[in-house]
Amino acid sequence: MIVQIILLLTGLALVVFGADYLVEGASSIARKFKLSEFVIGLTIVGMGTSAPEMVVSFIGAVQGNADISIGNVIGSNIFNTLLILGITALILPMPITQGNRKKDIPVNIFITVLLIILGLETTLFGFGSDGLSRVDGAILMALFIGYMILSFRQNEPVHEEENSKPVKPWLAVLMVIGGLAALVFGGNLFVDSATYIARALGVSDKFIAITILAGGTSLPELATCVAAAVKKKGQLALGNIIGSNVFNILLILGGSALIHPLSFAGISYVDLGILLVSALALLTACWMGKRNQIDRLDGSMFLILWAAYMAYLIVNL
Numbered sequence: 157m158i159v160q161i162i163l164l165l166t167g168l169a170l171v172v173f174g175a176d177y178l179v180e181g182a183s184s185i186a187r188k189f190k191l192s193e194f195v196i197g198l199t200i201v202g203m204g205t206s207a208p209e210m211v212v213s214f215i216g217a218v219q220g221n222a223d224i225s226i227g228n229v230i231g232s233n234i235f236n237t238l239l240i241l242g243i244t245a246l247i248l249p250m251p252i253t254q255g256n257r258k259k260d261i262p263v264n265i266f267i268t269v270l271l272i273i274l275g276l277e278t279t280l281f282g283f284g285s286d287g288l289s290r291v292d293g294a295i296l297m298a299l300f301i302g303y304m305i306l307s308f309r310q311n312e313p314v315h316e317e318e319n320s321k322p323v324k325p326w327l328a329v330l331m332v333i334g335g336l337a338a339l340v341f342g343g344n345l346f347v348d349s350a351t352y353i354a355r356a357l358g359v360s361d362k363f364i365a366i367t368i369l370a371g372g373t374s375l376p377e378l379a380t381c382v383a384a385a386v387k388k389k390g391q392l393a394l395g396n397i398i399g400s401n402v403f404n405i406l407l408i409l410g411g412s413a414l415i416h417p418l419s420f421a422g423i424s425y426v427d428l429g430i431l432l433v434s435a436l437a438l439l440t441a442c443w444m445g446k447r448n449q450i451d452r453l454d455g456s457m458f459l460i461l462w463a464a465y466m467a468y469l470i471v472n473l
Contacts, residue, residue: 174338181335232374242458244455303406350368
């Protein structure tokens with residue numbers, strides 16, 4: 157048990173330091189190439205921190221286990237928006253740009269609605285099947301490529317408070333690669349150790365799956381967003397979450413469906429409903445409280461929704 161506790165703390169330390177270096181390196185790259193921190197968060201950081209979800213979902217697809225692939229992505233997107241953005245907003249209110257309001261947040265809602273429509277064709281329309289076919293997967297992949305191209309073309313730099321010293325480009329790249337590696341390795345080490353300790357204490361596997369495993373694959377996003385908030389880089393944090401959500405649905409589920417068609421049989425309407433609510437909650441943040449900002453009121457609302465969903469899952473174990 158002592159060894160597992162040491163491994164747990166080691167994994168946590170790797171995640172914390174990895175997030176710090178990732179944020180510094182990504183911000184330096186954004187300044188060097190005159191890209192907005194949102195675009196860097198959306199692409200390099202968002203994709204990198206979603207690596208655990210991609211590995212879990214692709215392995216699940218190869219093994220024909222749709223519940224793992226779909227459940228992992230749906231749980232991760234809910235966790236990303238409600239818990240991670242909620243915590244980040246309490247630390248640092250995040251600015252919402254015109255591009256976020258008119259393109260990125262609506263796209264997040266659109267792909268969430270599209271996922272539900274494609275996944276519930278039989279239930280909603282009486283034809284097809286409740287799941288993602290290979291054709292659906294190809295549609296999601298094509299949308300992902302289109303969104304990435306659009307994001308780079310509509311790059312919208314935002315000048316946030318700068319606290320970092322200039323970093324040489326080659327060093328910034330190493331910081332990003334090393335930070336991502338530390339996040340993924342440290343996150344896996346943390347989850348494995350936490351799972352071992354929880355089982356040793358007699359905690360049920362279902363509870364472990366809902367809490368440690370569901371949150372563990374999103375641990376890189378959490379650490380990165382908190383690090384970005386502490387460094388007053390709110391747009392990078394927002395880009396990380398929206399990028400991760402888009403990446404999860406369009407690329408991870410799209411790619412998983414191309415590998416093996418995915419069934420929605422194991423997904424409840426409550427799960428899909430909360431997924432849609434979490435996407436819509438970002439839109440309400442544009443107009444509630446301080447406009448064009450995800451402020452502490454929004455963050456509190458996100459956390460309340462997340463707590464309610466967790467309570468529902470625990471009651472229905």
